Amino acid sequence: MTNKRGSRGKSTRANGKKRTSNRTETARTAEVVDAATVALDEAGTGEIAQRGGNGASATSVAMQTTAGRDSVHLVEIVEGVQAPAIDEGLICSLETGLTREQMLELYYYLKLTRLVEERLVNLYRQNKVIGGVYRSLGQEATAVGTCYALEPGDFIAPLIRDLGAVLTKGIRPRAIFAQYMAKAWGPSEGRDLNIHFGDMERGFIGPISHLGDMIPVMTGVLLAARMQQKKIVAIAYIGDGGMSTGAFHEGLNFAAVQRLPLIVVAEHNCYAYSTPTHKQTAVKNLADKAAGYGIPGYIVDGNDIIACYETTKRAVDFARSGGGAVLIEAKTYRRKGHAEHDDQRYVPREELELWEKRDPVDRYERHLTSQGIATREELDQITARIKQELEEEVAWAESSPLPEPERAAYNVYDNSIVPPAFRPKVLER
Amino acid sequence: MxxxxxxxxxxxxxxxxxxxxxxxxxxxxxxxxxxxxxxxxxxxxxxxxxxxxxxxxxxxxxxxxxxxxxxxxxxxxxxxxxxxxxxxxxxxxxxxxxxxxxxxxxxxxxxxxxxxxxxxxxxxxxxxxxxxxxxxxxxxxxxxxxxxxxxxxxxxxxxxxxxxxxxxxxxxxxxxxxxxxxxxxxxxxxxxxxxxxxxxPEDDYIVEIGRARVAREGHDLSIITFGAQVLTALDAAEELEREGLDIEVIDLRTLLPLDRETILASVRKTSRALILHEAPRTGGIGGEIAGLIAEEAFEWLDAPVVRIGATDTPVPYSPPLEEYHLPQVKDVVDAARRLAAY
Missing domain, CATH: 3.40.50.970 (Thiamin diphosphate (ThDP)-binding fold, Pyr/PP domains)
Structure with missing residues (x-):
């Protein structure tokens, strides 16, 4: 087995625990960039394989070793877009602390996310969805796997493509359907779209469309938690596009300065609307940016749900024990356009075909069945259960009325102090 | 907690x-x-x-x-x-x-x-x-x-x-x-x-948000203002008093949401409104207040609603420039005289 190791290897420093032996048996879920290892080592939580760029036009990052095989799949990253690699037969990371029950629960959330979105597309085509539908097809494992590493009291701030994280946090699909259909029974009562709502009880801070803004907000959530002596951590999701904003920088810098337990999951899905990553940033890996904040940075295969979980779990433990903020780059791919209306004409066909082969749901199913964790029948049963559940959830959402028009006037302020903003009567006395 | x-x-x-x-x-x-x-x-x-x-x-x-x-x-x-x-x-x-x-x-x-x-x-x-x-x-x-x-x-x-x-x-x-x-x-x-x-006071007290204050009572003309310009308005009112003009000064205190009732009650009493603020005039909140008065107190008005603000420029540094830019007591006195005579 061979890993391409970059010439930057010399800056990999004295990582005493750097793994050199028998990588196939100890497939690591995470890679970490230089600054990261330093911080982790200093915190005594090292033991993370590390690899830098090789300085050539293409950076080689070993995304994942296939379990128990004598081969290592390499993903060539050229100008931000992954080049072909052998993907048939790819399974997930073998090294995991997850129990069988947890792995099946993980499958439930992964498949739930896929099926909720498919159902949303159906509703969209029936003109029942008022706004757009934003798919996370092909990147669901990132949202679900990372969020699954959190405890119930922890917080998330998702992006539009993190439905999986929202569902994993315990939000019921009916809320999502009602939101998309602009119904009165949705959590925002028709005032905002899709996953633009929050649930403080479940640790879900409602995001806004302005990318990057949730990083400072989550910093404040954690500052408050520290004052309240709550040992919680939080994940703020961001993408290759959102990392270009000023708010991202200000928020992460502040979180790093304050050593707050903030885990920023950078979902590198290769496109921000139509703009490819190489037009967003000049760094090779989004995780390289961690060095600029003096925090650890990890790279993980975002389509390997076990790896996403394990990497985040480690980051969560590190953060919760006082290590401070962590940046995780999950390399994945957005297989649909920005929203359903977007025909992705800016994407080469071969690229889509390649990533279809890396589908995270197929891959996890292959993993579970080939490793004897679950049978095909058991997975089918879970799927059937989800489908039945979704029938009920959609029916509930469809049975909701649209909001009463006048409800638009309420809740701008606390209405016990400031009255609702009704449409004023003109020249009526 | x-x-x-x-x-x-x-x-x-x-x-x-x-x-x-x-x-x-x-x-x-x-x-x-x-x-x-x-x-x-x-x-x-x-x-x-x-x-x-x-x-x-x-x-x-x-x-x-x-x-x-x-x-x-x-x-x-x-x-x-x-x-x-x-x-x-x-x-x-x-x-x-x-x-x-x-x-x-x-x-x-x-x-x-x-x-x-x-x-x-x-x-x-x-x-x-x-x-x-x-x-x-x-x-x-x-x-x-x-x-x-x-x-x-x-x-x-x-x-x-x-x-x-x-x-x-x-x-x-x-x-x-x-x-x-x-x-x-x-x-x-x-x-x-x-x-x-x-x-x-020594004791705990609050001033309710959303409530304007009558900083000076009068019957001839309302100056609606806030912040440091309340002092400008009060100085102008004192000067105008010597000329026999009885000026009311409304200190808004809260700008959003506006205390519409206090503004309208004052204008309905004096029938003349002068709005004074320190920000540039165009697009300043004076326009919003003038709109409110035009819609809700039109029949009580004896004169056009007048706005005084800073000039429509950035705030300049040099003292003579800045003084020109900002509303002065003299500007308020002059405008009030014209309003009263309208």
Whole structure:
């Protein structure tokens, strides 16, 4: 087995625990960039394989070793877009602390996310969805796997493509359907779209469309938690596009300065609307940016749900024990356009075909069945259960009325102090 | 709620009430709220050891500790965002902009996150965003602005600007206790103005947000204003009194939501309205108030509604330029005379 190791290897420093032996048996879920290892080592939580760029036009990052095989799949990253690699037969990371029950629960959330979105597309085509539908097809494992590493009291701030994280946090699909259909029974009562709502009880801070803004907000959530002596951590999701904003920088810098337990999951899905990553940033890996904040940075295969979980779990433990903020780059791919209306004409066909082969749901199913964790029948049963559940959830959402028009006037302020903003009567006395 | 940190109590706490300056009144207000409610904390640039650029938070860090008086990087978006996040968690942040001009760097967080959270998912943001505003101290284009009209068109925010120590203390305390985000503007020229020194009560009190004040009663003409321009209006009124004109001065105190009733009651009484503010005239909140009067008090008016603001330029630095830019007592007196004679 061979890993391409970059010439930057010399800056990999004295990582005493750097793994050199028998990588196939100890497939690591995470890679970490230089600054990261330093911080982790200093915190005594090292033991993370590390690899830098090789300085050539293409950076080689070993995304994942296939379990128990004598081969290592390499993903060539050229100008931000992954080049072909052998993907048939790819399974997930073998090294995991997850129990069988947890792995099946993980499958439930992964498949739930896929099926909720498919159902949303159906509703969209029936003109029942008022706004757009934003798919996370092909990147669901990132949202679900990372969020699954959190405890119930922890917080998330998702992006539009993190439905999986929202569902994993315990939000019921009916809320999502009602939101998309602009119904009165949705959590925002028709005032905002899709996953633009929050649930403080479940640790879900409602995001806004302005990318990057949730990083400072989550910093404040954690500052408050520290004052309240709550040992919680939080994940703020961001993408290759959102990392270009000023708010991202200000928020992460502040979180790093304050050593707050903030885990920023950078979902590198290769496109921000139509703009490819190489037009967003000049760094090779989004995780390289961690060095600029003096925090650890990890790279993980975002389509390997076990790896996403394990990497985040480690980051969560590190953060919760006082290590401070962590940046995780999950390399994945957005297989649909920005929203359903977007025909992705800016994407080469071969690229889509390649990533279809890396589908995270197929891959996890292959993993579970080939490793004897679950049978095909058991997975089918879970799927059937989800489908039945979704029938009920959609029916509930469809049975909701649209909001009463006048409800638009309420809740701008606390209405016990400031009255609702009704449409004023003109020249009526 | 248990907080993690004990009071260090190195600093002497300020007196309660007494004869105070404008800045001392605000400082007392924040201090008392921090004592009263452990959820209240201060966040901003140089608010800790330095005590804030204008010393509004002086001594707080020694008394309450660095965990409740948080110095930040130069990152207004992070300051506003962090205050919002903490407020969602049940805290009561008081965020400082070193100069209110820098609120533009936190504009997105204020207008899109803070202002819309309650409306979108019922999550109120009980946070105060305060800072020194205003011109007349030769501080140039970036340390002199009045920003209320930037936010006037953003439902979900409240805006407050006091004109005297009593109101400043009562309003900052009300703002901290308010369940919604409040922008709190402090005219820097007032901070240590000797003529504003005033005896304020020892006991806890608040000034209700949303209520204007009749700063001077009169029958011939209403000057509707706020902040430092209340002094301009009162000076003009005194001069006009010698000419036999009886001027009423309305101190708005809260700019959003406007106290429509007090404005309309005054105009219906005097039948003449002059609106005075320090921000440039075009697009200033004077237009909103004039619109309100035109719609709701048209039949009571004996003269056109007049607006006086700064010239439509940035705030210039050099004293003669700045004086030309800003509304002066003379401008108000001249306009009032013409209005009265109309």
């Amino acid at each position: 248990a907080t993690a940190f004990k009071k260090e109590q190195k600093a002497e706490r300020p007196a309660r009430g007494g004869v105070v300056t404008f800045v001392e009144a605000i400082r007392q207000g924040i201090w008392e709220e921090m004592e009263r409610d452990e959820r209240v904390f201060v966040i901003g640039e140089d608010v800790g050891v330095y005590g804030g650029a204008f010393k509004v938070t002086d001594g707080l860090i020694d008394y309450f500790g660095p965990e409740r008086v948080i110095d930040t990087p130069i990152s207004e978006a992070a300051i506003v965002g962090a205050a919002c996040g903490a407020a969602l968690m049940g805290m009561r942040p008081v965020a400082e902009f070193q100069f209110i001009d820098f609120i533009s760097c936190g504009f997105d967080m204020l207008t899109n996150f803070a202002a819309k959270c309650r409306y979108r998912w019922g999550a109120g943001i009980p946070a105060v965003f305060r800072g020194p505003c205003g011109a007349g101290v030769h501080a140039g284009p970036f340390h002199s602005q009045n920003v209320e009209s930037f936010f006037m068109n953003t439902p979900g925010l409240k805006m407050v600007e006091p004109s005297n120590p009593y109101d400043a203390k009562g309003l900052i305390k009300a703002a901290i206790r308010d369940p919604d985000p409040v922008l709190f503007f402090e005219h820097k020229k007032l901070y240590r103005l000797p003529r504003l020194r005033q005896e304020i």
